Amino acid sequence: AQKITQTQPGMFVQEKEAVTLDCTYDTSDQSYGLFWYKQPSSGEMIFLIYQGSYDEQNATEGRYSLNFQKARKSANLVISASQLGDSAMYFCAMSRRTGANSKLTFGKGITLSVRP
């Protein structure tokens, strides 16, 4: 079984500063993927970044980077130069890389508020 843990309470960050959102995971699979999604109040899940378990480099997508520490089973999201539009819920998720039932398992999410 796969499990995602997000324990941070609501996070606050000043506009233009960087913020780290924590995520730890547990799985017995050797090949898996880690995802971060953003969910604004509209409800849509917006894909931010992906990290494969065998990827040697940490993933980056624009202002988003994923700090992947496999031995510690952590996949923290770093948002640089925060913007007001970054205020939303953020979910960490994982899945098996391929195959049937490669569903997404989500954490409970973290609320991020960006202050002007």
Place this chain on the structure above:
Amino acid sequence: ETGVTQSPTHLIKTRGQQVTLRCSSQSGHNTVSWYQQALGQGPQFIFQYYREEENGRGNFPPRFSGLQFPNYSSELNVNALELDDSALYLCASRQGQGGGYTFGSGTRLTVV
């Protein structure tokens, strides 16, 4: 390319009724998954369809059922609605059985 579209966006039903939610997958995507997201929680996997066959199911009772059509669009049916079925229902699609998912904006179901 168009993304994932879901309908309706909002719905109010009475306990005991039946409901059908619809999802059009992103062009080129042949795998569709459905998730239930209760208020303040992360989404929970309901089931997944690949090429019109169910190939994965979460811990949901049989009154949650689905279909995938030849054009890869999908339906989620819920019978005998209960108050706890009130949630945001998200549809997600992808190409094949690997890689990332694209989500729709969801259907917010309220059972009264």
